Amino acid sequence: MDNQMKNVREAALEIIEAVEKNQSYSNLLLNDTIKKYHMTGPDAALLTELTYGTIQRKLTLDYYLKPFIKKKLEQWVRLLLRLSLYQMVFLDKIPDRAVIHQSVEIAKKRGHKGIAGLVNGVLRSVQREGVPSLEEIKDPIHRLSIETSHPEWLIKRWVHQYGYEQTRRMCKENLLAPVQTARVNETITNRREVIEKLQSEGVTAVPSPVIPISIRAVKGNLAHTEAFRKGLFTIQDESSMIVAFALEIEPGMRVLDACAAPGGKTTHIAEILNHTGSVTALDLHAHKVNLMMDQVKRLHLNNVETRVLDSRKAGDVFEHESFDRVLVDAPCSGLGVLRRKPDIKYSKSEEDIYSLKSVQKDILDTVSQLVKPGGILVFSTCTVDKEENVETAAQFLSDHAEFTENPLNIPEGLPIKADRHILQVFPQDFGGDGFFISAFRKK
Ligand SMILES: C[S@@+](CC[C@H](N)C(=O)[O-])C[C@H]1O[C@@H](n2cnc3c(N)ncnc32)[C@H](O)[C@@H]1O
Numbered sequence: 114m115d116n117q118m119k120n121v122r123e124a125a126l127e128i129i130e131a132v133e134k135n136q137s138y139s140n141l142l143l144n145d146t147i148k149k150y151h152m153t154g155p156d157a158a159l160l161t162e163l164t165y166g167t168i169q170r171k172l173t174l175d176y177y178l179k180p181f182i183k184k185k186l187e188q189w190v191r192l193l194l195r196l197s198l199y200q201m202v203f204l205d206k207i208p209d210r211a212v213i214h215q216s217v218e219i220a221k222k223r224g225h226k227g228i229a230g231l232v233n234g235v236l237r238s239v240q241r242e243g244v245p246s247l248e249e250i251k252d253p254i255h256r257l258s259i260e261t262s263h264p265e266w267l268i269k270r271w272v273h274q275y276g277y278e279q280t281r282r283m284c285k286e287n288l289l290a291p292v293q294t295a296r297v298n299e300t301i302t303n304r305r306e307v308i309e310k311l312q313s314e315g316v317t318a319v320p321s322p323v324i325p326i327s328i329r330a331v332k333g334n335l336a337h338t339e340a341f342r343k344g345l346f347t348i349q350d351e352s353s354m355i356v357a358f359a360l361e362i363e364p365g366m367r368v369l370d371a372c373a374a375p376g377g378k379t380t381h382i383a384e385i386l387n388h389t390g391s392v393t394a395l396d397l398h399a400h401k402v403n404l405m406m407d408q409v410k411r412l413h414l415n416n417v418e419t420r421v422l423d424s425r426k427a428g429d430v431f432e433h434e435s436f437d438r439v440l441v442d443a444p445c446s447g448l449g450v451l452r453r454k455p456d457i458k459y460s461k462s463e464e465d466i467y468s469l470k471s472v473q474k475d476i477l478d479t480v481s482q483l484v485k486p487g488g489i490l491v492f493s494t495c496t497v498d499k500e501e502n503v504e505t506a507a508q509f510l511s512d513h514a515e516f517t518e519n520p521l522n523i524p525e526g527l528p529i530k531a532d533r534h535i536l537q538v539f540p541q542d543f544g545g546d547g548f549f550i551s552a553f554r555k556k
Pocket residue numbers: 353371372373374375376377378379395396397398401422423424425442443444445476495
């Protein structure tokens with residue numbers, strides 16, 4: 114057990130280092146590491162907690178460590194201290210002396226006796242003296258930035274867009290682990306059957322109070338079940354599930370999903386079509402299109418056609434005005450999914466937001482030509498930034514007189530309301546991702 118725990122911490126340190134060097138995203142590295150070391154239940158859970166927690170709390174941890182670090186440290190030593198402090202300050206289940214012992218062992222193994230002594234000294238001083246108080250930070254923006262570990266530019270931007278209180282609630286929510294939710298595949302089963310089947314496999318799930326086709330996992334991992342392998346559901350965030358409702362799909366329709374991989378919304382649309390009509394699913398990357406095909410097969414769907422294509426070229430490939438519905442679930446900054454991908458908050462910049470906005474505009478301009486008269490175009494993102502969301506949607510309407518606002522059709526159980534054709538979901542609204550949805554109808 115002791116040895117296993119040490120391995121988990123070393124693995125966590127490796128992931129945090131790779132993320133810090135921008136080598137990959139934390140969620141991808143975490144999955145790869147769990148597979149590589151064949152980690153099971155408790156070890157995988159601890160690795161996830163340590164990795165996400167340390168990344169999520171980076172700015173707070175650095176603030177806490179600052180008074181105890183007197184000289185320049187090698188990067189891995191600083192990260193080891195961050196990882197150790199996360200356990201000492203934010204986790205109750207591991208005694209401080211165990212954390213310090215494990216960290217010193219890692220320092221000895223990777224470095225030398227001197228580094229082990231330094232790690233031991235810093236952590237023992239923190240244990241003795243306690244971490245500095247956040248109350249010492251007078252500026253409210255800077256304090257919120259350190260307290261919730263979001264960069265100051267982002268806090269300023271959100272306060273400007275949504276006010277201080279909404280920003281504070283969003284930043285706090287971004288530190289919590291999201292509940293695992295799944296969309297029931299109603300072409301072959303229903304919510305009650307899925308919940309019973311999961312129960313027989315030792316996984317407890319309950320019906321979602323906000324989305325009629327969603328279940329929420331209470332105990333166990335939905336991904337590791339036979340019910341999942343057999344295609345009874347798709348693991349998907351509840352905010353993402355709202356998008357297909359906004360498309361107002363009817364049987365027999367021809368639908369284009371312009372940015373489709375990994376296929377969460379494509380398969381939802383195909384399920385609503387229930388073996389009628391068709392969904393044409395485009396994505397820029399061949400490997401992602403392959404992943405999408407795996408999902409289509411797993412869910413036993415027969416009405417999805419995939420294609421590797423830059424949707425900015427879709428106007429040359431498909432007949433104009435030939436789709437009843439077009440979805441642009443656009444590439445975006447991802448600032449609505451910081452609970453799942455905490456590293457995004459440190460890697461994205463304001464320039465990224467403006468360049469993504471320009472890609473979003475180009476995709477919308479092209480694929481809007483493919484919408485039939487009377488058809489609906491939905492534009493969605495998993496971000497909360499106004500520039501990428503309401504601004505892109507407003508610009509689209511002002512550039513395209515042939516489109517008008519289409520009032521949003523969303524599930525009644527949601528505790529939030531659309532503002533005519535626009536819906537901004539915040540992570541704190543009902544525990545779903547931060548998400549934006551807008552709908553337009555071609556005149
Ligand atoms: C937000 S994700 C889509 C998520 C997907 N709709 C789902 O629900 O699973 C955006 C996708 O757009 C793809 N993409 C980015 N630029 C594109 C372009 N110009 N044409 C087509 N796909 C693009 C990315 O590869 C990425 O898979």
